Amino acid sequence: MTHRRDLTITDVRLTPVLISDPPLLNTQGVHQPFTPRLIIEVTTETGITGVGETYGDARYLEPARQLADALPGCEVSDLNNLVPLAGLVCAPPQETSDAVDAGGLRGVQTADKVLLSVVSGFEVACLDALGKALGLPVHALLGGKVRDTVDYSAYLFYRWAEHPDGQGLKDDWGAALDPEGVVAQARRFVREYGFTSFKLKGGVFPPDEEIAAVRALAAAFPGMPLRLDPNGAWSVETSLRVADELGDVLEYLEDPASTTARMAEVAAGTDLPLATNMCVTTFEEIPEAFAQEAVQVVLSDHHYWGGLRNTRELAALCRTFGVGVSMHSNTHLGISLAAMTHVAATVPNLHHACDSHYPWQTEDVITRRHEFRGGRLAVSDAPGLGVELDRTALEALHRRWLDDDGGLRDRDDAKAMRRAEPGWVSPSVPRW
Structure with missing residues (x-):
């Protein structure tokens, strides 16, 4: 099969970051002072780079690394292969439960949902790179x-x-x-x-x-x-x-x-x-x-x-x-x-x-x-997403993640609330 050089993936870079977050309250607790995100960069043989973003908690990082390792040699246009490939190469996340996600307040968390969230960041990065290669906006x-x-x-x-x-x-x-x-x-x-x-x-x-x-x-x-x-x-x-x-x-x-x-x-x-x-x-x-x-x-x-x-x-x-x-x-x-x-x-x-x-x-x-x-x-009409990475800012936020002792690398609003109220336990539902 012939591959277009500007579409063939040669490198995938993952950069977990911690970003500042205000003390916003919800039924589970309060936002932590910093919250994790994962920045994904997909680079093609001709140097075109697309960017994506998703959750950066630990349970997302390992499947993201496994998918990143499997992508070189694929084309950024092969979007229909992302979910099957992720299912093939990614081990099921270890930290899933039948309880409501205490950070994202998403509802019941499952291994399949974690994997979809990982794939979403890669799909956006591939679409960004594809748009840049073709001179078209993602829309x-x-x-x-x-x-x-x-x-x-x-x-x-x-x-x-x-x-x-x-x-x-x-x-x-x-x-x-x-x-x-x-x-x-x-x-x-x-x-x-x-x-x-x-x-x-x-x-x-x-x-x-x-x-x-x-x-x-x-x-x-x-x-x-x-x-x-x-x-x-x-x-x-x-x-x-x-x-x-x-x-x-x-x-x-x-x-x-x-x-x-x-x-x-x-x-x-x-x-x-x-x-x-x-x-x-x-x-x-x-x-x-x-x-x-x-x-x-x-x-x-x-x-x-x-x-x-x-x-x-x-x-x-x-x-x-x-x-x-x-x-x-x-x-x-x-x-x-x-x-x-x-x-x-x-x-x-x-x-x-x-x-x-x-x-x-x-x-x-x-x-x-x-x-x-x-x-x-x-709505941007520039090729791809129409955004450009700030390398200095990315490095600084990644450095914060590296310097963290692990206490903030997973969002946990109940844990954050316990700093103010030591006995706090996320309420069972219905709360009222």
Whole structure:
């Protein structure tokens, strides 16, 4: 078989990093002062390099190394071979469980899900390299954009002013622990980034307190779309009560209860749309959820689903079954945000503004940070993703990872919370 030199992979470089993260609260605990990510570089015979990004926790690193070792000699265009190759060469991750992921709040964690998250970073890197080789943006490789800008939502968090013991990098956002603090945070997001919709991470305080915060947002920003996400912390009864009390102001309620069965019970008792990034995160989980009408909006995440092309396949299934689609976010850097924006630009049925943690991240590995204007990101038409690695920043963040004693190389929000509350144990669900 003849290989194109500009498409043939000769080298794969993996660089785990630790990036700063503010003390953002969720039902499992609080974000650590630094969180791990993995930067993937795929280089072809002619020196073209594509970049990707995914989770950097230990359970992702070994399969990533095994896949990286197997890729030289393959072509960056051979994307359909990534999942079979990963299944062939990657040993099952050792640290998986049937419990909810205490860091990503993704839902049940399995070996297959870890492998898909690994593959996602390699697929993005290959698409970036392929786009550069062909002189085409990634969105063109996915079928072409249907919009020139992508809407994003302000991601609001209850948070502390700083990490326990003064750890991590400091910022000037201050604490947000009540409705007034949440509204002040939202005003700053509007002022600095122009966002026109809001999502509040809930499951932190008793439901009545979070209802009050959403009501305060509705009063401060009348008519703007609002979402609330307690990450499955509520019982069916509590979920229905909140849905009843906030049904007139919420765009949707995200994962109020854990498991598809509980979500189906909630959905049967309310007209308020339910969204998820916890009970539907793989294709295998779709039939049960759609058959039971448990969710009305699926929040895709290309890290979960195995890449950008699978994200488009998910969107097509949602369109077929009349289910809305948007995008979930976790703590990510500019490479992942670029990838999100490219695939979002190609999805006709993108019904809601996408989530993004990016404004909370003060560090990056690209030379030019993305800029939100009017709550939107422009879709790049440059070859590939349209981003360039900042080698100095990458090395500094990798040095932080190397210097860590291992305590921060795996995200664990419950462990981080125990620095402030030594007896803290992640609550079982339902919490309320």
